[in-house]
Amino acid sequence: MTASLAVQAAAEIARRAPGLTPRVGIILGSGLGGIADRVEGAVAIPYTELPGFPVPSVEGHAGRLVLGRLGGQPVAVMQGRVHAYEGAGFGALRTAIHALKAAGCGILFLTCAAGSLRLDVGPGRIVTISDHINMLGTNPLVGPNDSAVGPRFPSLQDAWDPALRRRVAVASERLGIPFSEGVYAAYLGPSFETPAEVRMLGRLGAEAVGMSTVPECIVARHCGLRVAGCAVITNLGVGLSDGPVNHEHTLAAASAAAADLERLLIGFLNDLDTPDEGHP
Template structure:
């Protein structure tokens, strides 16, 4: 795995991806952030050695390199999910590559279901912690010390300074943001009413099918992480309705410009 990651990073460096500072993983319906980037390179995943290829509608499957708010960034326009059939090492492969390119700060985003009764569809939630309920752990198996330690400290999975900075940014822009805990399940089914109740009882505010493996692997390598969720459906008693992937995309799209403004201003302050 280490040699594959090295090969991929070398390929990206050779085509001109030079000293990026910030990595961004764009979730369902949130690809609009790319419009804010002054793009220097746009590489389809299928042209990148060892990269998986996204199979989910709404994930275009392109690696973007360029400048956002004066910072060099690498953005994944489309991520990989465990439910697609990928191994966890493949789901998190791009995060390993980002680190080998020199990236030390990672921002992840996702569309998810809200179980906090104060939430509504379209709300933006800063992730301040997570609960990992995926059936496979991305660090299971033999540990490669070149990446990080066997036992990874997770007392601060999402960087507190970055959280404070985003809250200040939202205040300055007069954009309302929520804050909460994200719980990750395997998917690809949306949650049943009983599962939504379970998520709430476990202490989470939102539930989704991604993000946590990427953050765990990033923390394994000592990266600072920050996360944003868009609430695209509700798992709240009395407000649970039929949901589809298409409806999730539409709901996420409605918050796309707001999130883009937030991220652009946030990165400018980092």
């Protein structure tokens, strides 16, 4: 059923944006939806008009697919996502990502808002995700496997593509945007983590924590998409500072940092066709 809906959604994408074959799919996290406004020649499709697509229920997630060009590349931008804590399962998430691939995407670039587990990486910083820890208690591939989509037991070694991460680093340096990489831990939510959980995640090797992104990476890698992503730091983890940690603060802080993420994303896309000297 998921595969059938994805094919239908891809056909609707092709119908609504004739002549455009997106190369890069982009998912925008909380407070970052404004980046979609930079898409040139934009065609916006509400998720409700795409078969099987998710319908977000959280503030800061518009729920529409924006097709056009960004940084010189044809893109399909998901302006908003659903989260595991919303309780709808992973079927719509799988459909959306499979539809992006069926529409032509070979790369999925994920963005999210996150809390920092490092005192030296504070609000406003952008962290390129180098690896992840799945603390959701579940996996989006649970259930029957469609071998036409991907293997039953996919490897997640280098799930966050090293060559794409190098390109993000190069773009960051060229644009003068402070650069760091880190491991992202996904917590189920919707409650924020306790101080004890923040300390635990730091000891496990995580540098940032949020409530999304990991399921999209797993689904994308399962179906053969290359994955890169950045977390916008909106706050220090609970117990690491006296600052507020709530959704309103997350949206405000993410919106303030969105300009740097926008520049970085456009720079990454502009450089996508240049040779990668670190990768034969």
